[in-house]
Amino acid sequence: MSKVTIGDVAREAGVALGTVSNALNHPEKVRAETLAAVNEAIRKLGYAPNQSARLLAGGTNPTFGLVVPQLNHGLSLQIASGASVEANRQGYGLLIATANDDADTEERYMRYFAGTQVSGVLVQQASTRPSATGRVPIVHLETVSDAAGYYVASDARAQGALIAGHLAALGIRRLAVIGAAATDRLAQRLVGIERTMELHPEIELVVMNEGTADLAAEGFELGRRLAELPAGERPDAVCGLTDVLAVGAIAGITQAGRSVPDDIAVAGCDGNPLAWGGNIPLTTCAPIGYEIGRRGIHFLLAQIEAAKTPAGRAELATENHQELVRPFMLTRASTVGASTLQATDAISLNLGTYL
Incomplete structure (x- = not known):
């Protein structure tokens, strides 16, 4: 043919x-x-x-690239959705690559996108290794930095602060935080929790620094262990630095014969819809991934425009552009009980849509 x-x-x-x-x-x-x-x-x-012929003839590739660590977290899916919708609105396509949490794979995809002369690249980095794309505009997602470049990230410290404030308002007396703060994002959530708890000296804070972020089984063991403590040592609230750990903790607590939230309230801290299984809906603090993706596209467009003038090109090499996206609360049965679940879910959904 x-x-x-x-x-x-x-x-x-x-x-x-x-x-x-x-x-x-x-x-x-x-x-x-x-x-x-x-x-x-x-x-x-x-x-x-024939895109190759078009590029050889000096044409442009009206496409952006997006590199994410995995597609097993709701945040990455939301980022992809926001970036895709906004790219199409601006007349661009979007190609998505998954690095499988591997820095070398991430770097190969970055080089690939640069080689196809895409108009720009968004990267939700799996590592702290600098990402280079030659002269192709790049925006780092979920990265906070003072270096020259463009960065959009969720406010991880605010996530921790909002969750801690919510739990304090419930009148708790002892809060256990589970999860190893192995990344900057997790560490910042913990800082938000600790600083908020400093305002509540009546609450005892126990930071366990145990539990791998994406292993529900470890959350289960930690939850069971906490639930089996004597009454004078047992926390009345548990906060997981990730939703995966928090959902695991709910299962462990109920396995030990305790009630959630009547005996122990449980909250997560990263808004991961893929972790929201189980019979007790999880209270969490969700970053607005859609908005992170949308703003990332705007930062790419800003770089494309700036590169058209000498002054703009000089600014690209020296200036830092950092945006933090505020999270929002999703108050659910794991902290407030099933009787208020329907009303609070409706409020949270409307707020998330508005933001």
């Missing part, structure tokens, strides 16, 4: 070659009915533009 050419599309649609070119590259310049005819011809014939 011979390869379908742009000329075949033009003949099928009954338009000139230049019209097909505009339909592919500048659809805003083509009348709606003509654009519909060209798109129908493309679908019918199965035409695929």
Whole structure:
């Protein structure tokens, strides 16, 4: 079968070659009915533009790349959604690559995207290794830095502070924090919890520094262990630095014969919908991943615009642009009981949509 050419599309649609070119590259310049005819011809014939030839001829690739560590966390999925919607709104496509939490794989994808001359790259880094894409604009997601460049991150310290404030308002007397603060994000959540608890000296804070972030089984063991402590030592609230640990803790506490939240309230701290299984919905503090992805696209566009002038190019090499996205509370049955679940979920959903 011979390869379908742009000329075949033009003949099928009954338009000139230049019209097909505009339909592919500048659809805003083509009348709606003509654009519909060209798109129908493309679908019918199965035409695929030769992007390599286009780039060799000096064209641009109206596509952004996104590299995420994994797609097993709700935040990464939300980031991808926000970035995809905003990229399309601005006339760009989005290609997504998963690094499997491996720095070398991440670096290969960054080089690949640079080699295909994408218009820019978003990276939710799996490591602290500097990411280089040559002259391709880059935005670091979920990274806080004072270095020159563009960074968008959730406010991890605010996540911890909001959860701690919520638990303090319940009148608790002893709070146990589970999870090893093995990354900067987890450490910042812990700082938010500790600083908030300094305002509540009546509450005893126990930081266990145990539990791998993505292992519910370790949360289960920690929850069971805490629930089996004598009444004078047992916490009346547990906060997991991740939702995975918190959901595991709920299972461990109930396995030990204690009630959640009547005996021990439980909260998570990172808004991961993929961890929200179980019979007791989890209170958590969610970063707005959609907004992180959306703002990341805006930062790429800002770099593209700045690169058009000498002053802008100089600014790109020296200035720091950091944005923190505030989280929001999702108050659920694991801290307030099932009787208020429906009302609080509705409030949280509306707030999340508004933000």
